[in-house]
Amino acid sequence: xxxxxxxxxxxxxxxxxxxxxxxxxxxxxxxxxxxxxxxxxxxxxxxxxxxxxxxxxxxxxxxxxxxxxxxxxxxxxxxxxxxxxxxxxxxxxxxxxxxxxxxxxxxxxxxxxxxxxxxxxxxxxxxxxxxxxxxxxxxxxxxxxxxxxxxxxxxxxxxxxxxxxxxxxxxxxxxxxxxxxxxxxxxxxxxxxxxxxxxxxxxxxxxxxxxxxxxxxxxxxxxxxxxxxxxxxxxxxxxxxxxxxxxxxxxxxxxxxxxxxxxxxxxxxxxxxxxxxxxxxxxxxxxxxxxxxxxxxxxxxxxxxxxxxxxxxxxxxxxxxxxxxxxxxx
Amino acid sequence: xxxxxxxxxxxxxxxxxxxxxxxxxxxxxxxxxxxxxxxxxxxxxxxxxxxxxxxxxxxxxxxxxxxxxxxxxxxxxxxxxxxxxxxxxxxxxxxxxxxxxxxxxxxxxxxxxxxxxxxxxxxxxxxxxxxxxxxxxxxxxxxxxxxxxxxxxxxxxxxxxxxxxxxxxxxxxxxxxxxxxxxxxxxxxxxxxxxxxxxxxxxxxxxxxxxxxxxxxxxxxxxxxxxxxxxxxxxxxxxxxxxxxxxxxxxxxxxxxxxxxxxxxxxxxxxxxxxxxxxxxxxxxxxxxxxxxxxxxxxxxxxxxxxxxxxxxxxxxxxxxxxxxxxxxxxxxxxxxxxxxxxxxxxxxxxxxxxxxxxxxxxxxxxxxxxxxxxxxxxxxxxxxxxxxxxxxxxxxxxxxxxxxxxxxxxxxxxxxxxxxxxxxxxxxxxxxxxxxxxxxxxxxxxxxxxxxxxxxxxxxxxxxxxxxxxxxxxxx
Numbered sequence: 001x002x003x004x005x006x007x008x009x010x011x012x013x014x015x016x017x018x019x020x021x022x023x024x025x026x027x028x029x030x031x032x033x034x035x036x037x038x039x040x041x042x043x044x045x046x047x048x049x050x051x052x053x054x055x056x057x058x059x060x061x062x063x064x065x066x067x068x069x070x071x072x073x074x075x076x077x078x079x080x081x082x083x084x085x086x087x088x089x090x091x092x093x094x095x096x097x098x099x100x101x102x103x104x105x106x107x108x109x110x111x112x113x114x115x116x117x118x119x120x121x122x123x124x125x126x127x128x129x130x131x132x133x134x135x136x137x138x139x140x141x142x143x144x145x146x147x148x149x150x151x152x153x154x155x156x157x158x159x160x161x162x163x164x165x166x167x168x169x170x171x172x173x174x175x176x177x178x179x180x181x182x183x184x185x186x187x188x189x190x191x192x193x194x195x196x197x198x199x200x201x202x203x204x205x206x207x208x209x210x211x212x213x214x215x216x217x218x219x220x221x222x223x224x225x226x227x228x229x230x231x232x233x234x235x236x237x238x239x240x241x242x243x244x245x246x247x248x249x250x251x252x253x254x255x256x257x258x259x260x261x262x263x264x265x266x267x268x269x270x271x272x273x274x275x276x277x278x279x280x281x282x283x284x285x286x287x288x289x290x291x292x293x294x295x296x297x298x299x300x301x302x303x304x305x306x307x308x309x310x311x312x313x314x315x316x317x318x319x320x321x322x323x324x325x326x327x328x329x330x
Numbered sequence: 331x332x333x334x335x336x337x338x339x340x341x342x343x344x345x346x347x348x349x350x351x352x353x354x355x356x357x358x359x360x361x362x363x364x365x366x367x368x369x370x371x372x373x374x375x376x377x378x379x380x381x382x383x384x385x386x387x388x389x390x391x392x393x394x395x396x397x398x399x400x401x402x403x404x405x406x407x408x409x410x411x412x413x414x415x416x417x418x419x420x421x422x423x424x425x426x427x428x429x430x431x432x433x434x435x436x437x438x439x440x441x442x443x444x445x446x447x448x449x450x451x452x453x454x455x456x457x458x459x460x461x462x463x464x465x466x467x468x469x470x471x472x473x474x475x476x477x478x479x480x481x482x483x484x485x486x487x488x489x490x491x492x493x494x495x496x497x498x499x500x501x502x503x504x505x506x507x508x509x510x511x512x513x514x515x516x517x518x519x520x521x522x523x524x525x526x527x528x529x530x531x532x533x534x535x536x537x538x539x540x541x542x543x544x545x546x547x548x549x550x551x552x553x554x555x556x557x558x559x560x561x562x563x564x565x566x567x568x569x570x571x572x573x574x575x576x577x578x579x580x581x582x583x584x585x586x587x588x589x590x591x592x593x594x595x596x597x598x599x600x601x602x603x604x605x606x607x608x609x610x611x612x613x614x615x616x617x618x619x620x621x622x623x624x625x626x627x628x629x630x631x632x633x634x635x636x637x638x639x640x641x642x643x644x645x646x647x648x649x650x651x652x653x654x655x656x657x658x659x660x661x662x663x664x665x666x667x668x669x670x671x672x673x674x675x676x677x678x679x680x681x682x683x684x685x686x687x688x689x690x691x692x693x694x695x696x697x698x699x700x701x702x703x704x705x706x707x708x709x710x711x712x713x714x715x716x717x718x719x720x721x722x723x724x725x726x727x728x729x730x731x732x733x734x735x736x737x738x739x740x741x742x743x744x745x746x747x748x749x750x751x752x753x754x755x756x757x758x759x760x761x762x763x764x765x766x767x768x769x770x771x772x773x774x775x776x777x778x779x780x781x782x783x784x785x786x787x788x789x790x791x792x793x794x795x796x797x798x799x800x801x802x803x804x805x806x807x
Contacts, residue, residue, distance in 0.1 A: 007345070007346070009367055009369055010392070010803075011389050011390060011391050011392040011395070011494075011803050012344050012345055012391070012392040012393060012803050013389070013391070013392020013393070013395060013494040013495060014392065015392065016392040016393050016395075016436075016493075016494055017392070017492075017493070017494065019436070019440075019476055019479065019480070020479075020480045020483055020493065021480070022477070022480050022481075025473060025476045025477045025480065026476055027467050027468060027472065027473050027476060028473065030467075031468075037467060039341075040341075040467070041339065041341040041342075042341070042342060042344070042440065042441075043342075043440065043466060043467045044341060044342075044466050044467065045342075045444050045445075045447065045448070045465075045466040046341070047337070047338075047339065047340055047341050047342070047787050047792060048337050048338060048339070048340065048786065048787035049786050049787055051339050051341070052339075075367075075368075075369070077636075078634070078636035079636065083638065084367070084368040084369075084634070084645075085346070085366060085367045085368070086348075086366045087338075087339060087346070087366075088338030088339045088340060088346050088347055088348030088364065088366050089336055089337065089338020089339050089340070089348055090338070090339070119389075120386060120389040121369050123374045123386060124373065124374030124375065124376065124377070124378065125370075125373055125374065125376070126374075127368075127369065127370025127373040127374060127634075128368055128369050128370050130369070162389065162495060163392060163492075163494055163495055218714070219500055219505045219714065220500075220503065220504070220505050220506070220507060220713060220714035240492075244487070245487055245491065245492035245493075246480075246483045246484055246486055246487025246488075246492055246493050247481075247483075247484030247487040247488060248484070248487055248488055249484075249486070249487030249488060249490065249491045249492050250491055250492065251491040251492065251496075251497065252491075253491055253506075254488075254489065254490050254491030254492075254496065254497075254498050254505055254506045255491075255498065255504075255505035255506040255507075256491065256496075256497040256498060256505045257497075259385065259497075261495075267386075272379045272381055272382065273381070273382060273384075273385040273497070274381060274497075317507040317712070317713065317714065318507050318509065
């Protein structure tokens with residue numbers, strides 16, 4: 001399958017993350033999966049005229065397009081013209097190009113949260129009037145209409161994440177190349193379920209602290225960051241702590257909270273990114289699928305039952321108290 | 331009678347770039363650089379909590395993300411009078427150095443070298459080797475570099491959770507205290523990266539490359555992919571292509587308790603390295619699609635001109651130091667740091683060769699910087715101090731991204747961001763003309779570039795532009 005990759009109004013970080021693909025490396029993976037780049041702004045040789053010719057050929061229907069990957073939000077400003085971002089050398093806005101090319105593609109993939117929902121590019125006053133390819137925040141209808149489907153019959157596939165994990169992109173593309181990604185493979189926000197059916201909480205190394213609500217009070221302390229430091233790993237989708245990032249990493253493993261970067265409108269949480277909003281001293285926002293009364297009951301019970309080891313370690317920057325050793329019964 | 335060419339989409343640079351060229355008698359007589367994307371990060375930040383800058387500004391750029399993060403943390407620390415703990419500062423510097431090294435590697439292998447695989451060079455003696463090593467997305471060197479880079483970034487995975495867009499760097503230190511086990515693991519990663527540099531990029535001990543003292547010695551280097559580049563550079567006279575303004579600026583790289591690894595300062599023409607006076611920085615808006623007057627970033631505004639009126643031709647402002655254009659980047663950093671090879675190349679006027687060699691030199695030197703930083707990290711110490719953001723205050727964060735001098739200027743009022751201005755390295759290098767009509771550094775470097783008969787995307791222009799390693803998403807932000 002061939003792939004055309006366009007970078008719209010974003011930071012380019014999803015491509016930079018993609019280049020971190022390992023086992024195998026990105027170029028080997030593409031080759032082995034039969035994925036051929038028609039053009040990618042960071043990787044391909046061509047500049048200028050041959051790229052404009054390629055785009056024209058796709059637009060005219062002379063060049064088939066299997067997968068259109070769009071990275072970055074689409075800016076509508078100023079005043080709906082899209083001229084805050086023109087695709088260089090073409091005199092046309094990226095908005096115009098996306099609307100023209102998307103219907104030609106067999107599949108359309110929005111790479112990253114900006115392309116999916118607008119993302120950080122739409123933060124604050126949203127100066128450039130940024131939207132996602134098919135969503136404007138959590139609402140359907142972005143640069144493309146709410147009901148858009150590509151030639152495959154699928155809506156835009158939202159490989160959300162800020163940045164995306166390289167494997168989320170490569171596995172989506174490999175599944176498309178194998179014709180193995182259907183409508184039921186996507187969640188309610190268009191995200192591939194192979195990673196969106198997980199919560200960031202799954203596999204988080206702070207799980208034992210979470211069990212007792214033994215909480216870190218300041219960044220760098222190793223306790224659970226849900227109660228005080230804004231962590232929404234129990235609500236955010238992503239297999240970040242199952243597959244890990246850049247070797248052994250994840251946000252919570254590095255000691256800072258999950259900010260829900262795979263979700264629409266994560267850029268405006270309504271509170272500081274590293275603060276937990278509270279009502280009457282109790283954190284607002286429950287773990288996904290948890291009834292409130294049960295959560296409150298269990299939380300107060302487990303907090304009262306916190307072992308000394310876990311309580312003391314929670315507010316330290318390293319393990320102060322190791323687990324008690326159990327001698328085997330001889 | 332000159333003709334005009336529009337070059338774009340201009341790829342293998344980070345972000346969007348369009349260049350307009352006036353061509354006469356087989357050479358470029360004038361160039362205008364357009365940064366065609368405006369997002370408005372400085373406006374997004376207004377009214378937000380000051381700490382939000384730590385989450386939002388890294389997302390200006392996916393390739394200089396840690397640089398943006400470190401600059402925001404530094405500006406917040408300056409506003410609060412916070413000093414990071416020594417080991418927190420060393421760890422932040424190590425994170426930053428890994429990003430800069432990764433960027434240099436990406437630039438050389440994926441962005442710059444593939445231009446030598448173009449069929450127009452098929453008659454050159456090095457062509458087959460260049461194709462084998464650097465074919466876009468396929469070459470053996472490109473594959474190896476991507477793997478080496480991904481492995482090196484495990485250090486960011488371990489300390490910073492992920493790359494890009496970590497939230498690990500804070501005003502008072504870093505969010506994860508590395509253990510002794512983490513330290514030996516990162517040491518193993520650095521050793522493997524050293525082996526990659528020595529086996530593949532330099533083909534010899536990297537200390538030998540770092541010890542090169544002049545251009546003649548440089549051109550005698552034959553091993554590794556560096557040797558291939560130098561063979562190409564000699565054949566194509568890249569030492570004569572794309573001279574810069576001859577004025578170099580660095581904000582100083584990797585500040586910390588042990589001093590900066592690469593010095594802060596400026597160097598004008600053949601003069602000595604001199605102190606930098608940040609008060610003389612000003613952004614000229616005369617040829618940008620921006621409204622307002624020339625201003626220092628402490629008072630400057632970002633108000634886009636939605637009419638995109640003439641004589642504006644880009645969303646990029648034109649920063650000047652004391653009214654003059656400045657070149658910034660790895661080569662400038664090595665010049666300001668006083669490395670003899672860089673000084674000798676600067677004496678010859680700067681060029682495509684000088685910029686790429688400067689980056690290779692910095693790759694060799696920064697490996698040693700990373701090893702030194704890691705060795706100095708003491709796992710038993712504190713990695714985070716205390717920090718309280720004041721309800722009123724101001725501060726600047728000025729440091730060196732891979733591509734050069736990066737500054738964040740922040741003012742806090744009533745506990746909220748009242749002013750936030752950013753000048754990125756490529757804002758300097760790819761700035762438009764100023765009110766005096768003086769072109770920006772790249773615009774000037776392109777004047778005189780040869781254009782072959784029938785070329786609509788001149789290869790010389792591509793070599794020159796890519797030698798600066800532009801980051802266009804940072805440029806306008």
